[in-house]
Amino acid sequence: MISFGKGRxxxxxxxxxxxxxxxVISIAYRFFLSELNVNDIHFTAYQIVCWSIISYFLGFYEVYRYTTAVQIFSKLFRQGILFLLAIIAFFPFAKQTIFxxxxxxxxxxxAFIAIISFKFLLFYYLKKYRISTGSNKRNAIIVGFTPQAINLRELFDSRADYGYNFYGYFSDKKENEQIVGRVNDIKDFTLINNIDDIYCSMNELDNLQMKDLVEFAEVNDKTIKFIPDTKHIFSKNLRIDYYEFFPVLSLRKTPLHEPIAMIVKRVFDIVFSLFVIVFILSWFTPLMALLIKLESKxxxxxxxxxxxxxxxxFFCYKFRSMQINKTTEQSVVKNDPRVTRVGKIIRKTSLDEMPQFLNVLKGEMSVVGPRPNLWSQNRLYSSRIxxxxxxxYVKPGITGLAxxxxxxxxxxxxxxxxxxxKYDVFYIENWSLILDLKIILQTVTNIIIGDEKAY
Incomplete structure (x- = not known):
């Protein structure tokens, strides 16, 4: 699952x-499935074929030096689920086996503890190895001197674990001491200094120069990548479609618009909310009802x-934390006189939000997503931000990245x-089940240690 750039x-x-x-998968099953009357040759071959097909289509081994831990966990989770389903599917067709x-x-x-441990040991060891020894690095240049190009160089400098040696900018349009050459100098400089990666600002080169540089990179086994200068458009994922042989770029919809992702998130919401309702709300609600009724009408x-x-x-459920009032469309402020003594406690710990798992079960909310704002806030900020x-675009959540x-x-x-x-949009555009789990874990941690902004 580790695929790094060029290096020794x-x-x-x-x-x-x-x-x-x-x-691992070929040996581990012998310790646990040997008594199920499994044909070793058939099952081993079946496992390897399934593992190979799943990993190919999921891009399981497409992990690079700039890949995040969340992305790796996401790949591992998807690979594990699909591989498990594939193994289960083996048994109905092998009638002599015992499930x-x-x-x-x-x-x-x-098996997956071994695989996960190996992946992360290798992944993080190489990051530390690059930082401590300066080895396993890629040499890079940037064509263009735009703000985005400068930001990329700053990223190379700040993230030593990415493992990039930056050799300089090339530009015909700007004058700066950091520019080491013109566009015509790129080829010779790349070959002499053994440059691995060429990053090009899309506004720096005309069509002929870009075509020539792409051909040079292909012939000399160099990696060429493009920096979009129209940042607000290209910051989203792009999809390339072909109309016969004509390529067309289009903006991808968010991951949560994909049918499989929608199903996965909904199933997770149902299972998680049912667990909370059955094992927590079933006894916690009568207790809260007693405390709330004792303090206020x-x-x-x-x-x-x-x-x-x-x-x-939709109507969002909460445990009542305030005295009955006619100013419910006003946001709560610190030391708000409307909040009861019980309300202060349950708001501080976010326990007043627990009934929203009923909203989740009904399909009106999700466990994780952008928090639903007041209608007054919605009207105010929709035209200003x-x-x-x-x-x-997505269901509001009980908790969220923001x-x-x-x-x-x-x-x-x-x-x-x-x-x-900003965080809501990032979440929507980069959703994964692993990210949801991470947000839930952080939410539980915040409830335990407390949040100064919770009042």
Whole structure:
């Protein structure tokens, strides 16, 4: 699963990783499935074929020096789920075998612990190796001297673990001491200095220069990549489609628009919310009802109209944390006199949000997603903040990335909302089940240690 750039030993890393994984799945099952009357030759061959096909289509071994830990976990999770389903599918067709869910679970757990451990040891060892020794690095140049090009160079400097040696800029359009040559100098400089990666600003080269540089990179086994200068458009994922032989670039929809992702997220929401409702809310609700009723008159639950997916209205459930009042469309501020003593506790720990798992089960909300704002906030900020409307592409969540990053509570300035929207948009455009689990874990941690903005 590790695929790094050129280096003295890089070409061996992917074969080593593949060989290790195949060896693990080929040996581990013998310790757990040997009593199931499995034909060793047939089952081993079946495993290797399934593993190879799944890893190819998922890009399981496409992990690079700039790949994040969340992305690696996402690949491991998807690979594990599909491989498990493939193994289960083997047994109905091998009638002489005996199926055992426990034996299969033990096999999968042990095999993937070994695979995950090896991947992360190799991944992080190489990062440390690059930093401490300066080895296993790629030599890079940047064509163009645009703000995006400068940002890329700063990234190379700040992330030593990425392993890039930056050799300079090339430009015909700018004058600067950091520019080491003109566009016509690129080829000779690349060959003399053994440059691996050429990053090109798309506004620097005309069509003929770009075509010539691409051909040069192909002939000399160099990697060429392009830096989009129209950042606000190209910051999203692009998809390339072919109309016969004519390539057309289009913006991808968010991952949560993909049918499989929608199904996975909905199944997770149902399972998680049912678990909370059955094992927590079943006894916690009567306890909260007693405490709320003892302190103040009014209903146990507070229902408030909020904008949901595509701005459809739904009623968000909460444990009532305030005295009955007529200012429910006003945000809560610190030391708000409307909040009861019990309310202060449950708001501080976010326990007042627990009934929203009923909204999740009904399909109105998700466990993780952008928090649903008040209608008054929706009207105020939808025209004032760019990309505000993107948060309505998906279901609102009980918790979200913005909340665990510290952007929750009172909105006192436009900047507070802008920061929330920034994280909401990032979440929507980069969703994965691993990211959801990470946000849930961070939310639980924040509940335990407390959040100063929770009031």
């Amino acid at each position: 030993y890089s070409k061996y890393l992917r074969p080593i990783s593949i060989s290790f994984d195949v060896l 055992s869910g426990q034996a299969l679970a033990e096999y999968m757990v042990v 009014g209903p146990v639950f507070f229902l408030q109209s909020r904008p949901g997916i595509k701005e459809k209205e 760019k990309k505000y409307g993107i948060r309505h 909340q665990v990053k510290g952007y929750r509570g009172e909105i006192s300035t436009d900047e507070d909302m802008i920061n929330r929207i």
